[in-house]
Amino acid sequence: MKKVEPLNPEAFATYVPLLQAYPFKPYAHYGRRVGEEALQQLFLARVQASIKSSAHSALWVPGSDGAQGLAVWTPLAWDSQQLGVGAGRLEYLIASGDYKNQYATKEVLLRAVLKTCADQGIQHFTARVHASDLSTVHLLEQYGFITVDGILTFxxxxxxxxxxxxxxxxxxxxxxxxxxxxxxxxxxxxxxxxxxxxxxxxxxxxxxxxxxxxxxxxxxxxxxxxxxxxxxxxxxxxxxxxxxxxxxxxxxxxxxxxxxxxxxxxxxxxxxxxxxxxxxxxxxxxxxxxxxxxxxxxxxxxxxxxxxxxxxxxxxxxxxxxxxxxxxxxxx
CATH class of the missing domain: 3.40.630.30 (Gcn5-related N-acetyltransferase (GNAT))
Known part of the structure; x- marks a missing residue:
């Protein structure tokens, strides 16, 4: 049985192998130009900044050899003001393994995230997902998310x-x-x-x-x-x-x-x-x-x-x- 725990910013090294293996890093399409190491370092810096920030919430699933998965989300004050309801955004939903294992880990995380969001008063909850991150796309669809936009980046x-x-x-x-x-x-x-x-x-x-x-x-x-x-x-x-x-x-x-x-x-x-x-x-x-x-x-x-x-x-x-x-x- 997978167990979800609050993510500890002081134990960031525990999550690094999971994050390094994540294929959908920001600017991954420049990998040949800047190198994988540079992509990893920027991504690690951004995730670490997110989980250290009091504006973000984070959970993880521990495994025998480190983190099996983690989730980070953010309440959005400006969006809440504009929409008239509590708003939030799923920043990261990451898991290790093949499609089946990823889906199972992410499902446990997503259930906990949605429950916590409800406790935080978040109703309007969004995610922008790489089109090739199929385990996340399929899981969000299964849990009642609808597609409201498709973005092409040039x-x-x-x-x-x-x-x-x-x-x-x-x-x-x-x-x-x-x-x-x-x-x-x-x-x-x-x-x-x-x-x-x-x-x-x-x-x-x-x-x-x-x-x-x-x-x-x-x-x-x-x-x-x-x-x-x-x-x-x-x-x-x-x-x-x-x-x-x-x-x-x-x-x-x-x-x-x-x-x-x-x-x-x-x-x-x-x-x-x-x-x-x-x-x-x-x-x-x-x-x-x-x-x-x-x-x-x-x-x-x-x-x-x-x-x-x-x-x-x-x-x-x-x-x-x-x-x-x-x-x-x-x-x-």
Whole structure:
């Protein structure tokens, strides 16, 4: 009988072999470029930081030769505020062995996680899982999680690439305080494919306002390092939010940035605005010393995938976003 215990941050060395063997580490698609050792060190640092943080909760399943599995999750204060219910995210669900053994260990962990989440007041519980992590995907489905999103991740090495100037009359620049309200207005009407809009338990108005608040926080520098906008005659036509992962420079010897959110005003689409802002964001990243830029888009957002491919990005990874309303039926 597998036993679940609270994870002890001071015994981190016990969990290291399990974590080192985990195949779905962040940035694993750069393994040939940066090396497996660098991937492991970054991953270990992130997991260790998570389990030491009071904002996270963690459990593990001990075995005769170390850890058989572990789970880490986080209550999400901002999401809870936006959704009006307790929200949380499963950060890691990892187990050793073949598919059957992984599934059994993860099942014991997931039961304990869901029970603890209910005790913590978490109802809206999400997970983003690598598309090849089949034991986790199948287990979450079995326990009432539904798929609300599929994410394709594209990557571009920007060091030796040059992009054309924006169309005449289109100004590409960083956002200003007076841009926040026009940006929020675009955000309210742009994200029909995302996980919040795809969730049958979240009203469209709530999802719209969530994205507006997300963009305001991005412009204020709370969740983004920069917001690049396209303006025409002082009117904001679109934006790109940018985030730099500074840890990658320390562990990989190269810096990776991410395009997080992109949107264009409805009446400005089809004019090359999204492409021009994307190029502007790539220029900003390069000015910050970033070597690689990633961008994710929804599996069903075909126009966005075509845009990124035409800008030189290539597909490197895919993930699924799943969600469970703990104690609440999706049909209610």
């Amino acid at each position: 990557s571009l090495d920007i060091m030796d690439v040059h992009w054309p100037s924006p169309p005449a009359g289109l100004e590409i620049r960083l956002s200003r305080p007076e841009d926040i309200e026009p940006i929020k207005a675009i955000a309210r009407s742009s994200y029909v494919c995302g996980r919040f809009h795809s969730d049958p338990c979240i009203p469209k108005t709530v999802a719209d306002e969530l994205h507006a608040a997300w963009l305001e926080n991005s412009c204020l520098g709370k969740v983004a390092d920069a917001v690049v906008v396209a303006a025409e005659n002082s009117r904001i036509l679109g934006y790109v939010t940018c985030k730099i992962d500074r840890q990658t420079a320390e562990y990989f010897g190269l810096t990776i940035g991410t395009i997080v959110l992109v949107a264009t005003a409805a009446d400005a689409r089809g004019r090359g605005v999204a492409r021009a802002i994307t190029y502007g964001a790539l220029n900003w990243f390069r000015d910050q010393g970033v070597q690689i830029v990633e961008v994710g888009t929804q599996l069903r957002n075909i126009p966005a995938s075509r845009l990124y491919e035409s800008c030189g990005f290539r597909l490197v990874a895919s993930h699924l976003s799943l969600r469970k309303w703990i104690g609440v039926s999706d049909l209610q």
